[in-house]
Amino acid sequence: QAQLVESGGGLAQPGGSLRLSCVASGLGLEPYAVGWFREDPGKEREGVVCIRPDGSITYYVDSVKGRFTISRDNAKNTVYLQMNSLKPEDTANYYCAADSICRGRYDHIPPAFWGQGTQVTVSS
Numbered sequence: 001q002a003q004l005v006e007s008g009g010g011l012a013q014p015g016g017s018l019r020l021s022c023v024a025s026g027l028g029l030e031p032y033a034v035g036w037f038r039e040d041p042g043k044e045r046e047g048v049v050c051i052r053p054d055g056s057i058t059y060y061v062d063s064v065k066g067r068f069t070i071s072r073d074n075a076k077n078t079v080y081l082q083m084n085s086l087k088p089e090d091t092a093n094y095y096c097a098a099d100s101i102c103r104g105r106y107d108h109i110p111p112a113f114w115g116q117g118t119q120v121t122v123s124s
Helices: none
Strands: 003-007 010-012 018-025 033-039 046-051 057-059 068-073 078-083 092-099 118-122
Touching: 003 092, 018 033, 018 092, 018 118, 033 068, 033 078, 046 068, 046 078, 078 092
Parallel strands: 010 118
Antiparallel strands: 003 018, 018 078, 033 046, 033 092, 046 057, 068 078, 092 118
8 A cells, every 4th residue: 555654743943953764665755746735723734845856846834944954765765854943823733745747736636645744842
């Protein structure tokens, strides 16, 4: 059964760093665009950043530019999200999604694959 599994979340202090991983099993990520999304209770799930098969990247949240970096390692079937200079407002459950194209949100048609999420909490 194909699935995405996120890991690397946890508690970080403001200004700290975390690296999230999105590992695929049962499918190869190479032909997919992979995006990171986040969701806070009471808010809609929002796209953060996405990386395409050719390595091009689209950021959907201006506040993470210069702080968050997405990368992919097709040999490891993994996409990473390096998060630096974390702020309390980055606190959310982070999900990865694999799809044919990058999308900033999914209103009606879900992506091909969603992960189960990993919680990131930024607090002193």
